[in-house]
């Protein structure tokens with residue numbers, strides 16, 4: 001459920017007409033709903049708290065899905081932690097008021113600087129993804145005179161997710177270590193005086209709509225936990241990852257958080273472990289839309305009809321990157337026959353195509369459209385490709401709204417570049 005609904009022929013976010021924001025901020029623009037973020041977080045929370053084995057489990061929001069400080073601060077106030085994959089994300093989580101004890105640091109390629117930063121910040125847990133990384137964390141911990149908590153990220157060799165590029169648990173994917181290697185690394189971490197080997201982690205993919213692969217992965221994690229304990233090694237924490245899908249309208253409805261919680265509860269039954277989850281998409285996707293304006297309709301003699309928007313692949317990359325589907329809705333639909341449009345942006349790439357032959361009501365230059373379910377993996381992936389200023393973000397709460405990331409001016413965009421000394425300003429004469 002989300003709080004983007006038509007009212008009196010116009011699309012609203014909570015109590016605000018999206019058109020009002022588009023008029024004042026300009027387009028393209030991302031708009032997030034606080035009530036939807038809160039609702040999704042609470043549904044997840046209640047699902048976990050409904051299972052005694054998971055009551056109080058940490059929900060570490062995957063910052064990669066949406067890292068806007070106001071989004072993170074909204075979730076922090078509800079009690080969320082953060083799953084982070086870079087120093088920048090740790091800094092964002094801390095700035096948003098998420099305490100270090102609720103921050104997990106994951107990722108296959110952490111730099112020494114990033115690890116040292118995480119250790120100094122005192123994050124809850126560093127998820128180790130390889131043997132060289134384990135050695136580096138131990139070395140940096142010793143240098144810092146600290147004893148960080150670590151978990152070994154296991155690749156359970158079970159792939160899942162809506163697209164090959166968002167599958168992380170398959171044998172060929174770069175994430176984590178095999179079950180056998182995990183056993184060896186865990187023993188080595190537990191033997192290190194510089195590390196507090198606390199647990200295991202796993203995340204097998206994103207946009208999961210079928211729980212069977214997760215059940216298999218959790219089963220393997222449980223088996224490994226029992227084997228490690230038989231070896232006398234303490235396993236106190238299990239990080240069960242994220243991955244639950246969001247409804248994008250073109251795929252089966254994903255399972256509810258309660259179904260995931262029931263599965264997880266069975267997996268940890270009797271283990272007496274501290275559990276954490278790292279959901280991103282299921283919390284943020286439906287809590288955001290991207291609004292773009294129609295520049296014009298380009299009708300070709302062959303019957304093809306291009307809907308050319310001012311929003312492009314640099315603002316919302318998912319269709320170009322993952323062939324992903326976003327429902328597209330006019331903000332104020334006109335009456336008339338539905339026709340097929342190829343929905344494209346102005347970027348100089350054929351890949352800048354949001355949809356082919358998408359049935360839509362009549363649209364004209366100047367109309368506004370919303371890309372639904374764009375709150376996760378949307379603005380975070382935006383770039384300035386084609387020298388298009390970074391897309392702004394707005395957060396709505398009831399009848400209030402606020403610009404939570406502004407659109408840079410062209411001057412600001414250009415000011416980030418520097419002319420090499422031998423090309424100094426005075427030496428450039430327009431030709």
Ligand SMILES: Cc1ncc(COP(=O)(O)O)c(C=O)c1O
Nearest residue numbers: 062203206242243278279280281
């Ligand atoms: C380690 C890790 N945790 C959490 C997530 C969040 O996944 P999702 O947004 O599908 O819940 C990802 C995404 O790939 C991930 O790699």
